[in-house]
Amino acid sequence: GAGVSQSPRYKVAKRGQDVALRCDPISGHVSLFWYQQALGQGPEFLTYFQNEAQLDKSGLPSDRFFAERPEGSVSTLKIQRTQQEDSAVYLCASSPQTSTGELFFGEGSRLTVL
């Protein structure tokens, strides 16, 4: 069975460009999370979906960050007008239930903003 798939694995953007990061969770997983991980740090929560509903977006650092999961499966994290401080690994994780702490992470999308 396929795990969580993220694309692109690596993205280099010029400051001010818009980027879109895709996450394909494990089939049937209800919960989907986006985390941001800076070098040498733990993952920081960005946003959470239960099926297609975005139930928590309290971790999004600014209104330049936007996430969606329109059909309750694939999710996209969009960052507008990228800044250097957006450089990080963006991790997507899914979970089969809403009440478990077992998250299945994708390999991440490493974003470098020049």
Added chain:
Amino acid sequence: QKEVEQNSGPLSVPEGAIASLNCTYSDRGSQSFFWYRQYSGKSPELIMSIYSNGDKEDGRFTAQLNKASQYVSLLIRDSQPSDSATYLCAGRGPGSARQLTFGSGTQLTVLP
């Protein structure tokens, strides 16, 4: 103050020794705790979960939780070089909170 604190290390132990990793948390409402292992350049993977006070053992791993002291630990017995990784402690709050709050991780090196 971060909600979940870990010593960043690095922690080095010889092969076959016990590695002890520690974590404290500030939110007394946190109900459940998790240890994730992250190899360099890879994604985190769950190795242990603990929900109640006391010890929980799984193979060479033992998780310990003390809610009164707001303290979580992970012991790795008979450490192997393949255990060399960053270990992330995470807590999950009560109620509707679904996300995990991670510490910054402790880098463990097991020396052959």
